[in-house]
Amino acid sequence: MTDTVTLERVLPASATRVFEMVSQPQNMVRWWGHDGMIVPEHNLNFSKPGPWHSVMELPDGTRKMVSGEVTDVDPPRFIAFTWGWHDGGPGGPRGAETKVTIEITEAGDNRATMTLSHYGLATDTARAGHTKGWLSIFDKLQTGLG
């Protein structure tokens, strides 16, 4: 049983410009991840097929790592890549592989609609489904981490 997260956003630029922002290395670091997360190491480049990875450092200093492979690129409308977290951060074994697609379509008036879907997320199902049990466990465990 897996879950899909889908987000749709109308963005204030043409599809071509949105595609550049989403796919080019120098632009990707401007939006990748949460505010307050820094990306100390990466080879983010969604403009051509090939492997990618990103280390992310949280405000508390914890480092996480995610990696995958860009599988399809069709400028300026489509990008597909795989996504897997490394258990325990950089250097850890890579966990379950999931898949992300990004579709960009012109919305007129110099705007574009971007639809991002993240497939195969067993984790988010766990969150929604057994929330009562496991989530409270995570809360307790995280609190215990101090």
Add this chain to the structure above:
Amino acid sequence: MSQIPALFAALSDPYRFEIVERLMADGETPAGAISDMFDISAPAISRHLSVLHRAGLVERRVNGQQRLYSVKPGAIRQVSDWTMNHRAFWEASMDRLEQALLEDKP
């Protein structure tokens, strides 16, 4: 291969879960003191501690006659990474993407 399933399997027993909780609250604790906290036999607690140790959730240190147990923070971090909320990640990224596009407007 991910170690997460082994972590969950080890935590799925209520005694083992409580042992981990107690160790996080109290820090390093001798096996005997852990055993005193529960109403099951010392050998049973010892078996639970072995399972937690094999799963990489707790560390064991020998000090004279005592065996001291503590939680391995890295193991708990693996569980918290695994629960990363992807929707929140992408929402935040899209907010920043929109902001970056606005900044570039002439």
